[in-house]
Amino acid sequence: MVSRPRQSPGRIVYAGFATRHHSGGVHVMTQHVRLLRERGHEAWLWLPDPEDRTDWIADDVPMLFGATTAIGADDLLVLPETPTVHGSDPAPGARKVIFNQNHFYTFAAGAPGEDFPGWSPAPAIWVVSAESRDVLSAALPGLPVSVVPNPVDGELFAPRAADQLRVSWFPKKRPREGSLLKRLLANEPRLSGVELVELVQAPRAEVAATLGSSAVFIALGHTESFGLPVAEALASGCLVVGYDGGGGHELFEAPGAWRVPDQRPLLIRDQVSSLIEDLDALAPVRAANRRWVLDRYPFARTGAALQEAVAAAWARPGADAVAVHPAAWLDTLGPHFTTYA
Incomplete structure (x- = not known):
């Protein structure tokens, strides 16, 4: 007997940003979308505007567009860690996950309150490393944290002949x-x-x-x-x-x-x-x-961890909602958000 991927009860919608140049964080989201669809889930990347589509995102990544989108009671909304504004729930009532790809950016939009992020229902958190898990579990002990490790593409990234050092x-x-x-x-x-x-x-x-x-x-x-x-x-x-x-x-x-x-x-x-x-x-x-x-860091490990994280997220409450894309809060980050020494 051939086992088939278990279908999820609803959609999995990743809210992302289409940057002009390649973005590692959004690329990881597109990898998640592909891995989930391979396992029988209906997964999408959500961008705020159709004009935001960029040529570095592959054509086979299914997309939703709009400043808002409907999220059903059986759906799962996956949001980036920035901008997360305390008390500004992008989808009140909806089942939500914060996909935190950088724990140093967790409070980038301002000082957190005691019940950060102050959303209803409270979100789960997915992270990409054991260090992030440990940091956020200590900083936000009331929220469940799951590690979904980044995959490394060994076909694309491989040794090549070089004409000089x-x-x-x-x-x-x-x-x-x-x-x-x-x-x-x-x-x-x-x-x-x-x-x-x-x-x-x-x-x-x-x-x-x-x-x-x-x-x-x-x-x-x-x-x-x-x-x-x-x-x-x-x-x-x-x-x-x-x-x-x-x-x-x-x-x-x-x-x-x-x-x-x-x-x-x-x-x-x-x-x-x-x-x-x-x-x-x-x-x-x-x-x-x-x-x-x-x-x-093979794709198989990422896929298996993602499957477990999705299953755990689905056990959490969710209701119908209209979600606002997190682009609405980008101005909270300020002009120097990614400025380094």
Whole structure:
């Protein structure tokens, strides 16, 4: 007998944002939508405006559009952690989950009240790492927290042939330190002839190609819940040096990852230089990095955890409601929400 996925009683609607450039958080939501639909659920990505559709979201991701949408008593509404405004319930009565992809952003829209977020019924919380689970379970002990780990796409992120030695990094979360680090690396004699690549608003395919042809990836994470670029660099066969950003500490348990104390660019320079000088001997470690991360973060693990989290959410109360897209509260975050040093 062939077992078939168990159908959910209603829809699962993810409220997301269509950014001009690739957004890791929204991309993870689209992965959830696909995984849920593969398991027999009716899952959707909800954007506030049809004009928001962007070319980096695949055409096979089903979408809803509108500033508001009806949520049935059997439906499940999944909301991002930002902007969550205390006391401003986006769907009073509806069954809700906050998909918290960064615990440092939990209270970004203002100081929380005692019963945060003050919604009815109270939401469950999904997180992407054990660190986020532990932090939010301590901060919000009245809300159930489930871990739905991020998957790592080992087909897209894989080692590739390289025409020269390459070191790469994302400067987005530490732009000023990134500029300083680039000069330090460029002036280092041990890195003569090594191509230094900053990944700035690059399409996902370009990121994969760059990581796959890089020998070393420099992690410049800041206030992270997980740090997906580090995981994707490991899958690409990179050696990793840098900052774990807090929530990314579990990724630095990989055999070829070296954690550096925060804001110590000279230590990053020296560690990168040492690895480049010893690169031939480290080939087995690069291969071990890939095996390590793909063993721990496969799509199957994410799908199974997601299935359990959905089942638990469905056991919570829900009623018919008209949901307001969280874009309505974006102005609570302020202009400097994602500004870093």
